[in-house]
Amino acid sequence: MKKLFLLLLFATACEPTLDWKWTPIDQLKRPTPADYPKSPAVVLEREDRFLNLALMQGRYYVYYDEIQRHDVIQILTEAGLKHAQVRIQFDDGGELVLLKARTISPSGEIKEVEPKRVIADTSQSGSVVDRKTERVQLFRFPDVKIGSVLEYVYTVRSPRQQIIWAWTGRLASDIPIRHYQMEFRLSAPMHYAFKLHNGETKFATRKDSDFNVVSLDLHNVPQYPEELWSPHWQVSEPWWAFRLTGIEPAQIMYDTWAHAQKQTIDDLYFNKKNFEGISPSLVGANCKTTDKLCSVDQTLAFVRDRTELSGFNEHPAWRPLKQVLSSAHANNYEKAILLAHLLPKTLNAQLGLLIRSHQRSFDHGFPMPREYNHLIVYVPKQTGIDAPLFLDPSCESCKVGELPPWSEGREALVVSGTLAFNGEIDAKADFITLEGTPMRPAQYRATQQVDLDDDGNIKDSVKIEREGEVAVSEQIDTRGWTAQKWKEADESFIRNRIRNARLKNSPRPRCEKKRSECTLELGFEATSFAAVEGDKMIVPLSLLNGGLEDRFRDEPRSTDLSFGNSIVEDEVIHLNLPAGYQVESVPPTMAKKLLLVEFVFETVVGPHEITLKRRYQTHFGRMPASAYQELREFFVAFYQSRHENIVLKKSP
């Protein structure tokens, strides 16, 4: 959502507002739980209505918007009773102008929520980077039982001179929607564009007095799925986007990508409070003025050494750079902005907006503000720099010219601008495809050195190595873990393999961000791991335990399979045999290469040792949902290997 303040005078008068009415009870067609066997409730009707108003009052326009949600929900099972409690949340500056709610019992009796039963409060959300205060209204429907219908409607009005400039509407929710209706009412001076993604339904447009009214009707929107490797919702679910392309007479337009990024450009380059105390001189001057690559390299190292990557924010948010440096940690946006402002001005470094996911890309034909979740720095070709440079400082191991998988090959919208005397920004925005050497590939490797004695007991030394993107994720995910938390994680690792294993040593992992690698070594012991049976010994392979073990159930699949960046998961076990034993049988080798997934399981038998290797590798891409069952068969067979045995026999 993007809202913009228009700095104009306003006056109060009789003002348009969104109307509403209760759903006629006799028109309610109530489904049974059998109609939705996997859902505890169903939205019978959902209306999302919007009002974007420009009202001429005297010599000036008054602007505001209203957003209305009207839901009719039927409870199907006990689990659906949670929908009886409603939490409405909106921006602190907004005003709740309408809230009505009622319960319709299975027999048709109606009970309204009394206004005095609605609790009003505020809540804070976000992190230190993007904390915001919101207003909250809480209420509970009365006398709700299975079969009840819950209906509520609320309208929130924005502060004066604020309207909706862009909006993306996700339709699917955690329960199915039988009928969805969107309606947008826009004052005549507004020019606009709508687009429905992943759907064929057309928007309807009509005139209603001084308003243009755009609406959309959709039926049977399924609940969003919880399936492994589901594509991003913007790729698989229906959703709509709206933007204002212009407004008279304000002359502010989202008609091009450059115009849509004006606010972002202002924040990135001209908002002085963000850059106070930050200049290239902080980096020092150890390079010759003419050696531009040296300057780039040094500045990149400065950002890496002075700030630790705290994570990837999904929504753009950053703090003043002075605060970033003093905190010694930075999110992905902060790293890029810091780098851009520390590079010598003569390099003309610019910031590039990026969508990190390989599944999504900018819709060139539909400019939107804030449709990005990452930033990179672009240095154009110039004397001393033979080819354009793309720098992604959130990759802390990347040298100049190297790019991580979350930006390599992606399209960036490189933005820049100049500030005129009147405060207007002359914005520029160009799509450029990022080119660079890929950083080291993502790899997870667990290597175990196992000593097996002739009573079937084992001593195991485990080395877990993460490289590339998985090491970056590990560092972010485990920031702030205590020694106790590490110990619990290590115990979980070994007990997922052997329930009675005892952890013997579990030091903290070593991470080297300059190389994007983390290494963890731990040791454990277990008694009666292998079974001694006469002159034979049965060794189970439960020491193998991949990240996706038992995740592939025999269930229908509704979404395509979408694989992100390539990843390799290796498990290697060196099993040292007890003296006097030789191998009688090992499980068969298995190797399979599908379009986007490769599996290998093999055993190598030596005179005193068996080496087990299990690897799966995924490649970026997408497979149709219909391919799931075949893929599942291979995964099940692959992971079945941990339920196999090796049989040893005592040498004669």
Added chain:
Amino acid sequence: MILEVELPDRRVLVDPTSRTASFSELPWNDQEADYLPITREGSDLLRTPASTAKQNESRIDLDLTPSNGVLEGTFHYRATGALADSLRHTLLITPAGEQQKMVANLLSLSRATVADLNITAQDPPEKPTPIEVSGKIRDPLNRGVLRMMRPSDLAPVFMAISGDHRKDPIVLKFRSHEIRTVTIHLPAGAELSSEPASFSIETPFARYSLDIKRESRSLIIKRDVTIREHIIPASSYAEAHAMSDTVSDAESRPITFRASTP
């Protein structure tokens, strides 16, 4: 806030927010809590009643036969008290299409598939009533000419305890008694090679026994767990940890048998 109801013959505490506790029972999370009756005269701080392990009982019977790489057969689950309340609650909030998966997890056999579910006394009762669930089950088995399993493959972890020390007591949900009996019928041509000895251990807060025996061409594994106290003081942490480890060791001892087909 709960309610004290004065009946002709006794006073009963009830918590109307629980959907599944019967009239004369308090839900487990209200038990053994301080409560202050609000009366005109005032009252001392009192303690809500506790349920015993005997009242919160479950019996699980799995009758399985190895066949073509799976263990398949039937199961029967019967629970009383807080265990019954808890299961009823889970069933109530689980859509019909998800109940089979939920029951496989209830049996602690997450890889298993469950079919032909039959549930009796599912609705919240007026007075304490056992709930029973039965059906068919298929659980993948490890392969190989020689086959091996452990009692731990067929039962949940007994008191999962991790870490070196603690300052706070270990708080379990409620006292309980669970008997799980797994009968594995050996198919023709298969024979049991070895099974671990039976085992038992007792502490002030729990009693555990594992009984493994052969009967004709069947292997019967019976696990009997009584949680005597639901709050184990931090001073007893080492004893609880040792008990947990000892039980893990006992349950991890292998059972081997020869199968007729690889």
